[in-house]
Amino acid sequence: MAIEIVQPSVGLSKIAVSETHGENSPYFAGWKAYDENPYHEKHNPSGVIQMGLAENQVSFDLLEEYLDSNQEATSWGKKVSGFKENALFQDYHGLLAFRKAMASFMEQVRGGKAKFNPERVVLTAGATAANELLTFILANPGDALLVPTPYYPGFDRDLRWRTGVEIVPIHCESSNDFQITPKALESAYDHARSMNMKVRGVLITNPSNPLGATIQRKVLEQILDFVTRKNIHLVSDEIYSGSVFHADEFISIAEILESRNYKDSERCHIVYSLSKDLGLPGFRVGTVYSYNDQVVTTARRMSSFTLISSQTQFLLASMLSNKEFTQKYIKINRERLRKRYETIVNGLKKAGIECLKGNAGLFCWMNLSPYLKEETRECELEIWKEIMEEVKLNISPGSSCRCSESGWFRVCFANMSEETLEVALRRLHEFMDRRREGQMLCMV
C-alpha cells in the first residue's frame, strides 16, 4: 500500500490570514444574529430588529417619485451612440457630466457655502474604497493615521487591512461631549511618535459616526492649525453632510479652507458618497475630493481598481443635476431625519435613557453607562448581549467604536419604518422597566 504523502497546503498571504478585517468583532456578530432571525412586521414580529446598520430608507419614496416623473432620465435614449459609448466608457476621469453633477450636489448639501471644482472630483465605488485609496496614497505601511474615538468600526479594516497603516486613536471624552481637543491631538501624535510611527494625517468624520453630531467651527480651525503645524494631511469624511437636521449647523472643512483663501489647502481631502445622504448604498458611488493636485492625479489612476459603472454614472448624472429635485430631496430628507431623531430620543428618555445631544446622521449615541455595574468593556458587552438576545435589538457597542468610556451604544433609526421604530422603543422601554424592578444585569 502506498504511503500517503501529506502535501503542505498551498499558503495564502499574511494579509489574507490576518484578523485586521475585523469581522470577528461584536459589531458584526450582531448582524449575524439579525440575519438568522430578521424582524418582519407580519411574518416575524418577534425577530431581531436591525439597529446596527446606518442605512437611510426614510426618503426612498422621493427617489421613486423622481424616476416616475423623469422617464427620459432613465433611458439611454434613441441616440445612435448613447448606449454604445456608455458601455465602452472606462476612463478613470469619470463621466464629466457626472462629476459636474456630484460637485454641484456637494455644493447644495453645504447650502452653497463652499464651491467644488469638478476637476478635483475623483470617483470610487463607494466611500469605503475612497478611504482606503486615500490611505494608500498618503501613507506607507507602518505609518499612522490619527483618528478621533469613538469612530466607525469599519475604519479598522478600511484604513488598515491591505494598506498596512496603523490607526492611533485621539481619545475623546463624554465630559465635553466627545469633542476633539488640541490636547488630545497632541497626545495622540506624541503617542504615535513614541511608538516610532510616522504620523501622516488626521482623519475626522464630520458629521461624526457614531456620535451623530457635527464638529464645531472652532474645533475644525484647531484641527486645521494642528495638521498645518505638524505638516500632515487632513482627511474629512463628510458622508453624512446631507443628513444634518438643520442646514446651518454643518460646517465643512471646505468652508474653512475657502475662508482662508485656500492657503495651505494641499493637505486637505474630503471623502463623500451617495450611500447615506441619497440612500443609494447599493449603487456604490463615492468620491475623493482633494485640494492637492498630485493626490488628485494619483487617486484618479488608482481608481482603476474601483471605478463606478458607467451605467450608474449616466443614470445619476441627470438625477443629481436636476437642481429642483435635489433641493427638494435634501430639504425633506433633513426634516424626516430630524423627526425620527426626536422620536427616538424622546422614546429613550421615557425609558430612562439619555443620549448625546446630536444634530445629524442616521443614529443616536445612547448612554447606558449609569446602568453598568462597572464601567468596563465586559459589562458593556454583557448588556449588549442581553439586548440582542432578550430584547432582540441589534445595536452597536461603543467598544467596537474604540470608545474610551464604556456603556455607550450607537442606535440606528433610519433603516426601518416608523412603526418598527415604535416597536423597538417599546421593547426597550419594557426592558428598562424590568431592570428597574431589580433584575441585575451585570454579574461580575
Added chain:
Amino acid sequence: MTQTGPRRLHNSGMEDESRDQSPSSSTGMRLIVPLQGIVQGRGGLILGSVIPCAMFYFLQFYLKRRRSPPNPPEHHTSSPPSPAPSSSNLTELSRSASRSNLLMSRGSIGRPHVSSRVHCIAKSNDSPYYIGLDKVSADPYDSFSNPNGVIQLGLAENRLTLDLIENWIAEKLNDSILGGGLSVSGIATYQPFDGMPELKVAMAGFMSQVMGRTVTFDPSQIVLTSGATSAIEILCFALADQGNAFLIPAPYYPGFDRDMKWRTGVELIPVHCRSSDNFTLSIPVLDQAFNQARKRGQKVKGILLSNPSNPVGNLMTRETLFSLLDFAREKNIHIISDELFAASTFGDEEFVSMAEIIDSEDTDKDRVHIVYGLSKDLALPGFRVGVIYSYNENVLTVSRKMTRFSPVSAPTQRIVTSMLSDTTFIKDFTERNRERLRAMYDLFVEGLEELGIGCTKSSGGLYCWCDMSGLIRPYNEKGELDLWDKLLNVAKINITPGSSCHCIEPGWFRCCFTTLDEKDIPVVIERIRSVVETCKSPS
C-alpha cells in the same frame, strides 16, 4: 522628459517601493556624505556632519521664505484652484512638485509627505502603451469628422457586436438604464459585496455556456468585482506578501505591471516565450525562471497565465495546462488563469479552460483560481463586472471581504443578470461575435501580408501579433520604438510595441482590430504602407 537629481532619488523610491524606506533618508545621506568627505581631516565626523546639516537647514529655510507668497494668491475668486490638467492616461509630475517633495520630506516645512506609491506613477506612464492611448484621446480618428486623426489599434476593445447588445436592450428592456422597470427598490439598499445571488447564478451559467463545454461553473465559487483589474489585484493581495513574485509568460498585457504590483508590492518575473515556439510557453523555461528566482532569494507564490493570451492570442493546449498544474503542484504554488477572452475565439482551435483541467483532478484544486469578466467577451468594459472563480474556500472568504473595496454597482448587476440569463441571446451573440472577429481578423491579416508583414497564427483575443522585425533598424528596442514613434506620429496609428509587453524579441507589435470598421482597414494599411516604404528605402 528627463529629470536629473530629484528623478534619480525618486527612482530609488520606485524600485524599492516594496521596502519601507522613504526617499527622505536617502536624500539626506546623498548630500551629507560627500560634504563629510570635504570636511574630513579637521574636526572630522562631527564638523563634517554639523556643517552640512546647518547649511541644509538654512537652505530649506531660505526656500520656504521664498515660496510662501507675501500676498494672497492671484485668484481671488472663491473657487478652489483647478488642478493641473491631466490627460486620460498620462500623468506628469511637474519638476517643481518633485523638487519640493525632495525638500519637504524632512517633514517640518513645505508640502506634507505622500507615500512612495505616488512617485512610481510617473514611471509607468512613460510607457508607449499609455502614451499611445493618450494620443488617440487627444485626436481620435473618425472616418467622417476627423479623417486625419489617430487610428486606435492599441486598445483591446470590441466594438464589432455592440449593435447586438443595443438591440437587446431596446427590445427587452425598452432602453431602460435601470434594467427594466423604473423602480430602484431592491437595488438601492446595501447588497452583499460579493454580488447578488441572482447575478452569481447567471454568471455561472454564462461561464458554463461560453467556456465550460464539459464542466459547469458553481455560483458559490464566484466573487464579483468591479472589473477584472480589481479581481487580479485582490488575488495578489490574497496569495502573496509584499516582495513575493509571480511568474508570468511574456510577452504580457502591459497593464499587469501596474495592476499587480502597484499597491500589493508583488513582483512579476517574466518567462520569455519565443517566436520559434510561436510564443507558446515552454515548461523547461518556466522551470529555469523559477530556479533563478529561488537563487536570487525571491519567493515565487504563483504563475499568472492569460488564456487566450494577450498580446499574442494563443490558446493553451490541454497538455500544457496539465503540465502547468503538475509544475505548480511540484513547487507548491498557485495558478491564476486569466481567461478574460475565453469567448473571443475565432480560430480552428478550441478554448480549454483551467476549470476543465481541474475538473478531472480529485485533489489539489486549492491552488487554482480563474479570473473572468465581461469587458471583452460581452463588450461591456464600462460596466465594471469582473469575476474571481476559485476552488479554494479560504481564498473565496478573503476575496469576499476584499471586494467591498471594489464591488459591482447594483443597477449594473440587475441589467447584467437579465442579459446573461437570456441564454438564447447569449448563444446567438457569442456565435456572431466569433464570426465577426474571424472576418475582421482575416481582412486585417491579409492587408498586413500585402505589406510583407506576417502575424503569428492566433485563435483568440481582439488583436493580432505582428512581426515587423524586418522593418526596424537597428534590430533592438530602440529600433522598435523608433518605428512605433513613426507609426504613431507620422502615420497616426496607435499600436502597442512588444517592448511594452516585455517581449524579448524586438520588432513585434500588437494590433487590435476590433475598434475598426471594415472600411477603415484599407486606410490603416495605406498609412502603414507609407511608413513601411520609408523603412525599406535606404536611409
